[in-house]
Amino acid sequence: MARRGAALEVAVLGLLHDAPMHGYELRKQLNVLLGWGRVLSYGTLYPCLKALGAAGYIVADESAAPEGRSRRTRIVYRLTAEGKEHFAQSLEESGPSAWDDESFGVRFAFFARTDRASRVRILEGRRSRLEERLDTVRRSAQRGRERADAYTAELQRHGLESVEREISWLTDLIDRERSGGITNDDEK
Amino acid sequence: MARRGAALEVAVLGLLHDAPMHGYELRKQLNVLLGWGRVLSYGTLYPCLKALGAAGYIVADESAAPEGRSRRTRIVYRLTAEGKEHFAQSLEESGPSAWDDESFGVRFAFFARTDRASRVRILEGRRSRLEERLDTVRRSAQRGRERADAYTAELQRHGLESVEREISWLTDLIDRERSGGITNDDEK
DNA sequence: GTTAGCATGTAAGGAGTTACATGATTTT
DNA sequence: AAAATCATGTAACTCCTTACATGCTAAC
Numbered sequence: 455m456a457r458r459g460a461a462l463e464v465a466v467l468g469l470l471h472d473a474p475m476h477g478y479e480l481r482k483q484l485n486v487l488l489g490w491g492r493v494l495s496y497g498t499l500y501p502c503l504k505a506l507g508a509a510g511y512i513v514a515d516e517s518a519a520p521e522g523r524s525r526r527t528r529i530v531y532r533l534t535a536e537g538k539e540h541f542a543q544s545l546e547e548s549g550p551s552a553w554d555d556e557s558f559g560v561r562f563a564f565f566a567r568t569d570r571a572s573r574v575r576i577l578e579g580r581r582s583r584l585e586e587r588l589d590t591v592r593r594s595a596q597r598g599r600e601r602a603d604a605y606t607a608e609l610q611r612h613g614l615e616s617v618e619r620e621i622s623w624l625t626d627l628i629d630r631e632r633s634g635g636i637t638n639d640d641e642k
Numbered sequence: 643m644a645r646r647g648a649a650l651e652v653a654v655l656g657l658l659h660d661a662p663m664h665g666y667e668l669r670k671q672l673n674v675l676l677g678w679g680r681v682l683s684y685g686t687l688y689p690c691l692k693a694l695g696a697a698g699y700i701v702a703d704e705s706a707a708p709e710g711r712s713r714r715t716r717i718v719y720r721l722t723a724e725g726k727e728h729f730a731q732s733l734e735e736s737g738p739s740a741w742d743d744e745s746f747g748v749r750f751a752f753f754a755r756t757d758r759a760s761r762v763r764i765l766e767g768r769r770s771r772l773e774e775r776l777d778t779v780r781r782s783a784q785r786g787r788e789r790a791d792a793y794t795a796e797l798q799r800h801g802l803e804s805v806e807r808e809i810s811w812l813t814d815l816i817d818r819e820r821s822g823g824i825t826n827d828d829e830k
Numbered sequence: 831g832t833t834a835g836c837a838t839g840t841a842a843g844g845a846g847t848t849a850c851a852t853g854a855t856t857t858t
Numbered sequence: 859a860a861a862a863t864c865a866t867g868t869a870a871c872t873c874c875t876t877a878c879a880t881g882c883t884a885a886c
Contacts, residue, residue: 594670605750680847
């Protein structure tokens with residue numbers, strides 16, 4: 455359990471936790487939340503919804519006429535009790551699987567529902583993952599003399615700068631968490 | 643042709659263009675060049691080398707005893723004439739397929755071998771792709787009132803800032819290209 | 831009346847990972 | 859003698875995309 459590619463499922467559960475929604479609307483929100491350059495395809499979303507339904511985490515509400523006149527058939531999905539519990543458990547999982555490029559953004563998006571201890575663990579885990587990456591690249595840039603044209607160097611420099619910036623962003627966030635949290639107040 | 647996922651193949655051809663290499667060494671260099679957080683697996687690399695061989699772009703040189711004592715079997719790959727030509731053609735392709743997150747880094751890594759016109763086209767294409775992304779997100783952030791907790795807002799802000807930074811990096815590079823190129827002097 | 835956006839899906843395929851399988855060489 | 863690193867590969871699987879297929883509804 456805690457499969458690697460569970461990011462999409464967690465995102466879907468999280469959005470449905472906020473409010474029941476139909477697939478098309480869900481996709482739009484996921485495109486923003488996931489922040490991939492590209493958009494999520496229906497070929498991924500609908501099978502995912504089907505799987506979450508089969509697992510008992512969500513149910514499909516077929517005859518959902520929205521406010522006003524009856525639009526065409528829309529299938530509104532909402533979280534079950536099991537779904538809520540599963541989502542809550544997913545948020546508590548603050549181990550390595552939450553530090554990936556893919557997962558981290560999703561986990562961060564639901565930080566308002568995550569307890570502070572987990573938030574800090576995730577932020578620190580993410581930071582040390584990036585730090586590792588940083589000095590892997592730095593070391594290989596030193597020992598390898600190969601490919602030293604100006605463009606390669608510029609690319610390398612820019613990459614390192616981006617990661618460094620990401621790290622100091624995380625450091626700021628960690629400091630803020632330690633001194634009271636950003637604005638979050640869901641703990642007593 | 644010009645398949646979407648050709649980034650790896652181009653990277654391999656480009657590295658082998660610099661110097662013949664065996665798979666293990668190639669992987670290390672690819673890990674730096676591709677700049678994915680994760681490392682490239684052999685399960686991807688070796689089949690890819692096989693495919694490039696089948697296409698006639700590279701040949702495998704089995705009995706390559708390196709300097710000094712005989713190490714264990716290493717299979718050194720090198721570019722054929724067709725491979726060189728194919729690589730050169732790939733670099734000239736400066737259309738949308740070169741503007742992806744995945745492809746752009748690889749294309750940039752070989753800018754020293756790319757003519758200036760193509761370089762500028764790729765940089766500008768990349769920039770306008772990012773600009774589109776920017777105002778898609780900006781627009782959806784405005785109209786959608788949903789999910790407005792402090793963490794979501796921070797994530798959005800940070801994402802936009804990163805893209806803006808990337809855009810101004812590209813703008814600088816474009817300006818430098820227009821006024822003489824970075825340091826590159828492979829055109830008469 | 832036609833274009834654009836809303837809405838739901840399926841089938842085939844691409845690109846990559848993980849786990850497995852094997853063994854040589856170098857360093858500690 | 860053990861551990862790390864070098865070196866090559868395969869099979870099964872996962873996640874996602876592309877292309878297809880269908881039809882409603884609102885705006886111009």
